[in-house]
Structures are given as structure tokens and as C-alpha cells.
Amino acid sequence: QLQLVESGGGLVQPGGSLRLSCAASGFNLDNYVIGWFRQAPGKEREGVSCISSRDGSTYYVDSVKGRFTISRDNAKNAVNLQMNSLKPEDTAVYYCAADRPAWHSTVQAMCNTQYPEVWGQGTLVTVSS
Numbered sequence: 001q002l003q004l005v006e007s008g009g010g011l012v013q014p015g016g017s018l019r020l021s022c023a024a025s026g027f028n029l030d031n032y033v034i035g036w037f038r039q040a041p042g043k044e045r046e047g048v049s050c051i052s053s054r055d056g057s058t059y060y061v062d063s064v065k066g067r068f069t070i071s072r073d074n075a076k077n078a079v080n081l082q083m084n085s086l087k088p089e090d091t092a093v094y095y096c097a098a099d100r101p102a103w104h105s106t107v108q109a110m111c112n113t114q115y116p117e118v119w120g121q122g123t124l125v126t127v128s129s
Contacts, residue, residue: 002026002118004096009123012086016127020081021073022096022120029072032117033101033110034079036070038092038125047111048094049081053101059108063089086127093122 008020022034035050049070050059058070069082079096099116110116 002098004098004118004120006094006096006120006123009094009125011126011128013129014086014088014127016086017082017084018086018125020083020094020096020123020125021076021078022080023076023078024098024118025077027098027118029077029079029098030074031101032098033104033107034070034072035097035099035110035113035116036079036081037095037097037111038090039095040089040092043092045095047113050107050110051079052107052110057107059106059111061111083125086125088127091125091127093124095122096120 003025005023033053036048037045038048039045051070067085071080097116098118104110
């Protein structure tokens with residue numbers, strides 16, 4: 001059974017940092033393109049950051065560029081999202097997802113997908129003073 005489990009969410013003050021982790025079981029993340037998505041209350045889900053399986057190329061939505069960093073931890077079969085300089089508008093449930101690279105011609109395309117092969121259950125990030 002293919003499974004993704006997110007961790008690392010929580011409450012943080014504006015300007016603070018959090019590190020989210022997405023751990024896989026039942027499959028090897030090396031062979032998949034991975035994305036972090038978020039959904040805030042009353043808003044549509046958006047792709048935040050994605051990382052390729054082929055060459056490690058990355059994509060970030062404009063609102064998080066320079067603040068978030070996506071990376072692979074192959075030893076742990078996981079993908080991390082380091083979030084710095086957090087803002088109240090970053091408050092959302094964050095989900096990771098995995099999909100076959102053959103379905104996405106670019107890493108940005110993964111961040112626009114609606115039906116990846118595997119979704120995690122989500123972790124809540126709240127940025128508030």
C-alpha cells in the first residue's frame with residue numbers, strides 16, 4: 001500500500017520557521033515527482049512547491065519564493081519543506097503528494113495537478129501571534 005505521512009505542522013509566530021516532512025511507505029520516493037500543496041479555509045488548494053525525480057529541479061509558487069525550500073532526504077525516503085519568515089497568510093493545511101514523472105512534462109505541472117497518485121493526510125500550519 002502506497003502511503004505518505006506528513007509531520008512538522010504546528011503553531012508559529014509570524015516571522016518564525018517550521019520544517020515539514022513527508023515520509024513514504026510502500027514505495028520509493030526517488031522514482032516520483034513530489035509536491036507540497038496547501039489549502040486555507042475558504043480557499044482552493046494550491047501547489048506550493050514541487051521537486052522533480054529526474055534532475056532535482058524545483059518549482060515554487062511566487063508567494064513563497066525565497067522563504068520556502070523543498071528537498072529530498074533519500075536516506076529517510078522523505079521530502080522536506082523548510083518554511084522560513086512565515087506569514088499569517090501561510091496558514092493552511094499542508095499536504096504532500098506523489099505522482100509518476102511521466103505524467104508531468106515539467107515540475108511546475110506537478111504543482112498544478114489535481115489527481116496525483118498518492119496524497120498524504122495533511123498537517124496544519126497556523127501562523128499567528
